[in-house]
Amino acid sequence: MGLPDNSGSAGKNQPGIHIGDTAEDILARWGFDTNNVSILPDRHPQYRECDRHGRFPISMVDEQDVIRYLPPVCPVCAAEKTSQRLMEIAAIPKRYMACGFDNYTIESPHQQQVLDVCRAYADHFDEEDRQGSSLILCGNPGTGKNHLASAIAHTVLSKGHSVLQVTAYDIIARIRQTWRRENGKGTELEVIRGFADVDLLIIDEVGKTFGSDGERVHLFEVIDHRYRDMKPTIILSNEGVDGVERFLGIAAFDRLCQNGELLILDWQSHRRGRASTSN
């Protein structure tokens, strides 16, 4: 333990002497800060120091007074590393990498409302995740759909959830690849499951492809799998509500709306006359 053992026969005969107090006395005598519990080996919680994030506990005492040891890794650094790894597989388009809620331009009360809904969705994602609630963002190009979706993705990733951002075309193409029975492409069901398993799936450019019955079936399969597993999905579309419904089909659209929110971004494009990453 490093500190003198005070529990020997001499200690036993001295009522009132507590091992902890003795340790403090010794620390004080040697000029150590007695409030720094981390250098008292018999005290819990014990702490370590992260160069970037300061003190973090490496042990705790639970309700039953049992000492529990925590991983000796800074939890903030660990979360950052996880988030970085997730970010790499989230496939957020490069041009939206820096898009957060704080750099989203607000020019009208309606924009503020939409931002507030998206921010609340991201901030309370654990709850949205449990309920499987979805979001549909409809608006012309340049109204900031991708900016908001990426801001949600960053927040959700930072909470340790997995996110995947794909276009409707990606999903359709990926499923159709399996038809060619190429080695290593997986079966159709495996691919659908892959899209269904991620905690948050963001499907961009819904309505942009031709929208044949066959394409609709693929998207429906993915959305339906997620619906049955109660997993949240975000749909981004340049179409109006009717267009999204037509493209996805009534069944898939109903599933998304049943436990979700439809946001119409009907303000003027940000892109005209100003450099912006919004879409």
Ligand SMILES: [Zn+2]
């Ligand atoms: Zn750290």
